[in-house]
Each structure stands twice: as C-alpha cells, then as structure tokens.
Amino acid sequence: MRIAEVIGTVTLSRVHPTMAGFRWIVGVPYSLKALEGERGDGEDLVIFDNLGAGFGNKIGFSEGGEAAAPFLPQKQAVDAYCACVLDEITVR
Numbered sequence: 001m002r003i004a005e006v007i008g009t010v011t012l013s014r015v016h017p018t019m020a021g022f023r024w025i026v027g028v029p030y031s032l033k034a035l036e037g038e039r040g041d042g043e044d045l046v047i048f049d050n051l052g053a054g055f056g057n058k059i060g061f062s063e064g065g066e067a068a069a070p071f072l073p074q075k076q077a078v079d080a081y082c083a084c085v086l087d088e089i090t091v092r
Contacts, residue, residue: 001066001083004029004047005040006057018076025049025082027059035091049082060084 004027012024029042048067053059059082061067067081 001060001062002029003035003040003086003089004042004045004059004061006053006055006059007044008055010046016077018074023049023052025053025059027061027080027082030058032091035089045080047080047082048078051082051085053082053085058086058089060086 006025006027008026010024010026012019015022025047026044027047028040028044030040031042034041047059047061049059051059061080061082062069063080067078068076070081071078
C-alpha cells in the first residue's frame with residue numbers, strides 16, 4: 001500500500017459497461033521523503049474510489065493485483081484502488 005494526495009476527479013464521457021457508475025480520482029503518490037513535507041512527489045495516477053475521498057485528502061491505495069481483489073470473483077480492469085482515507089500521518 002502507498003500513500004497519495006487527492007488532487008482531482010476524473011469525468012468520463014464514455015465508459016465500458018462493467019465500469020459504469022464508478023468514481024475515479026487523481027492522486028499524487030508520496031515518497032518517504034515527501035511525507036515529511038506538504039506535497040506528493042510521484043507521478044499522478046487515476047485511482048478507483050468508493051470511499052468518497054475529496055480534494056486534498058491523503059489516501060492509502062493499492063496497485064496491481066491487490067487493486068482488483070475487492071471485486072473478486074468478478075474481473076475488473078483496475079490498476080489502483082483507494083483502500084482508506086487517512087486522518088493523520090506520523091513519520092518517525
């Protein structure tokens with residue numbers, strides 16, 4: 001699981017029928033060094049969200065096979081999945 005900051009949402013004009021009604025957000029991942037600062041420093045990515053994460057929220061997200069696991073036994077083409085909305089991050 002990685003941490004990202006939500007910087008926006010995605011609006012689709014056309015979507016595959018199996019993806020209809022899904023909510024997508026744009027997140028910027030944090031490196032460990034960036035967690036001590038204010039902003040993420042990774043490359044923006046589109047993340048499936050069913051938790052209602054909003055602009056500026058920090059989220060935990062999974063990628064790859066783990067991102068598709070919540071949809072099993074159905075198969076979904078999801079590369080990143082918002083698993084949690086974080087209230088606080090402490091870096092030691």
